[in-house]
Amino acid sequence: MRDRPLALTKPAARRTALAVDVVVLSPRSDTLAVLLSRAGGAARERWSLPWDTPRPGEGLEDAAARVATTVLGVTPVFFEQIGALADARRHPGDADVSIGIAALVPSDVHGGTRDAEWFPLDDLPALPPRHRTVVDRAASVVRQRVDQSPLAFRLLPSTFTLSHLQSVYELLLGRRLHKASFRRALQASYLVEPTDEWRGEGRGRPAQLFRYAPRKRRGVRRGVRFDLFMD
Amino acid sequence: MRDRPLALTKPAARRTALAVDVVVLSPRSDTLAVLLSRAGGAARERWSLPWDTPRPGEGLEDAAARVATTVLGVTPVFFEQIGALADARRHPGDADVSIGIAALVPSDVHGGTRDAEWFPLDDLPALPPRHRTVVDRAASVVRQRVDQSPLAFRLLPSTFTLSHLQSVYELLLGRRLHKASFRRALQASYLVEPTDEWRGEGRGRPAQLFRYAPRKRRGVRRGVRFDLFMD
DNA sequence: TCAATAGTGTCTGTTAGACATTATGGA
DNA sequence: TCCATAATGTCTAACAGACACTATTGA
Numbered sequence: 317m318r319d320r321p322l323a324l325t326k327p328a329a330r331r332t333a334l335a336v337d338v339v340v341l342s343p344r345s346d347t348l349a350v351l352l353s354r355a356g357g358a359a360r361e362r363w364s365l366p367w368d369t370p371r372p373g374e375g376l377e378d379a380a381a382r383v384a385t386t387v388l389g390v391t392p393v394f395f396e397q398i399g400a401l402a403d404a405r406r407h408p409g410d411a412d413v414s415i416g417i418a419a420l421v422p423s424d425v426h427g428g429t430r431d432a433e434w435f436p437l438d439d440l441p442a443l444p445p446r447h448r449t450v451v452d453r454a455a456s457v458v459r460q461r462v463d464q465s466p467l468a469f470r471l472l473p474s475t476f477t478l479s480h481l482q483s484v485y486e487l488l489l490g491r492r493l494h495k496a497s498f499r500r501a502l503q504a505s506y507l508v509e510p511t512d513e514w515r516g517e518g519r520g521r522p523a524q525l526f527r528y529a530p531r532k533r534r535g536v537r538r539g540v541r542f543d544l545f546m547d
Numbered sequence: 548m549r550d551r552p553l554a555l556t557k558p559a560a561r562r563t564a565l566a567v568d569v570v571v572l573s574p575r576s577d578t579l580a581v582l583l584s585r586a587g588g589a590a591r592e593r594w595s596l597p598w599d600t601p602r603p604g605e606g607l608e609d610a611a612a613r614v615a616t617t618v619l620g621v622t623p624v625f626f627e628q629i630g631a632l633a634d635a636r637r638h639p640g641d642a643d644v645s646i647g648i649a650a651l652v653p654s655d656v657h658g659g660t661r662d663a664e665w666f667p668l669d670d671l672p673a674l675p676p677r678h679r680t681v682v683d684r685a686a687s688v689v690r691q692r693v694d695q696s697p698l699a700f701r702l703l704p705s706t707f708t709l710s711h712l713q714s715v716y717e718l719l720l721g722r723r724l725h726k727a728s729f730r731r732a733l734q735a736s737y738l739v740e741p742t743d744e745w746r747g748e749g750r751g752r753p754a755q756l757f758r759y760a761p762r763k764r765r766g767v768r769r770g771v772r773f774d775l776f777m778d
Numbered sequence: 779t780c781a782a783t784a785g786t787g788t789c790t791g792t793t794a795g796a797c798a799t800t801a802t803g804g805a
Numbered sequence: 806t807c808c809a810t811a812a813t814g815t816c817t818a819a820c821a822g823a824c825a826c827t828a829t830t831g832a
Contacts, residue, residue: 331562505773520810542736751783752829
């Protein structure tokens with residue numbers, strides 16, 4: 317007869333090779349870009365996501381921050397978990413399990429080291445198979461969470477124009493948005509507040525600068541949307 | 548001078564104690580319930596999430612399925628990743644990293660073993676600190692993804708009434724929905740199709756049975772919602 | 779007949795998108 | 806002046822929620 321509970325019959329003696337794979341994302345020259353680090357010999361250019369094994373006692377976001385800092389030069393402040401993968405697809409470090417973490421970097425951060433380069437998300441070089449999956453998942457997760465999480469604001473400088481904000485939403489969602497509707501919805505959401513600064517970029521009327529300042533949660537919770545993703 | 552790329556200077560020699568913590572969810576007697584397994588001696592009742600260490604070569608969902616099967620008696624077919632946790636909060640198996648996975652079980656599945664019991668999600672006994680966090684994250688994730696993922700349909704038998712479907716959405720969202728609006732939106736979504744069966748439960752007009760049968764993705768993608776969660 | 783639940787039609791206020799218009803700068 | 810961009814007002818169609826009503830069963 318079994319007296320001991322199932323969950324405790326197997327102490328966690330088994331240990332796993334774990335990797336934190338980091339998808340550093342930032343808007344670069346009007347596309348969403350990923351920071352890849354150079355892999356392989358100097359002869360042939362090969363690329364992979366920056367990654368490492370978490371150190372004992374280190375949090376996953378801390379590990380991601382450390383990895384991102386190494387390739388970026390500065391430390392990102394916002395992270396979003398992509399998910400864990402343990403498929404058979406090859407990982408560059410032969411990790412059994414990968415935890416994907418997206419690091420969102422504002423567009424005004426000028427980072428990058430000799431060993432890392434930005435690539436447009438939709439025009440990436442060949443990657444280790446597991447990393448290819450992680451990047452795809454990252455893109456999909458970011459798209460799905462963009463209206464539940466302040467992702468877009470983390471890809472912008474602390475102050476920004478509404479046109480700039482809209483263009484980031486369009487990058488993340490992969491489709492154009494209606495300007496007047498976008499601004500109306502933003503107004504109703506109490507997520508931003510105007511500053512008293514204006515910025516003129518080239519010709520055209522200068523735009524007012526705003527900052528992210530979520531003030532209060534919307535009272536009304538509306539109906540279900542049934543927006544099922546069927547990728 | 549460094550010739551080798553950063554990512555490869557540290558092979559994944561370091562190994563981690565990893566746990567898959569499973570949140571088995573199912574509607575039981577008009578609430579969302581979690582299946583907990585008995586822990587500790589027979590003297591004092593203590594409870595924890597079912598969990599285990601993934602075996603070499605085993606996928607994470609496979610591990611979750613194996614763990615859930617042990618406590619439930621049958622194998623769940625739908626899983627949703629909750630996220631990975633590596634905080635300092637204590638895990639019953641002293642795992643460094645937990646991967647939380649929700650297993651959704653339809654309401655007509657009668658499972659459960661001597662060592663496991665269903666508890667209402669909002670009235671749980673004391674749990675190991677890490678597991679408390681995993682359960683809370685599961686509830687939050689399920690609530691956030693309910694309209695992007697067919698979660699609700701995985702908590703129902705293969706055929707179900709629209710009232711039943713609505714009640715599951717209400718359980719997941721934690722608020723009441725408007726009947727006519729719910730049905731209109733569902734109609735427009737092409738997610739269900741009627742069967743030619745009807746079910747009368749006690750008094751009242753019998754309800755038509757439907758099945759989950761997503762037919763085509765809605766053509767129009769509408770504006771951004773700015774539904775930021777500020778828990 | 780009454781109670782209870784399913785399913786639908788109509789009305790109305792809200793909202794999203796189209797379009798037009800004004801505002802304000804640089805070339 | 807012309808052009809480009811910002812910002813906003815108006816119109817309309819679509820939609821969400823309220824309400825009422827019919828339909829169909831068991832007690």
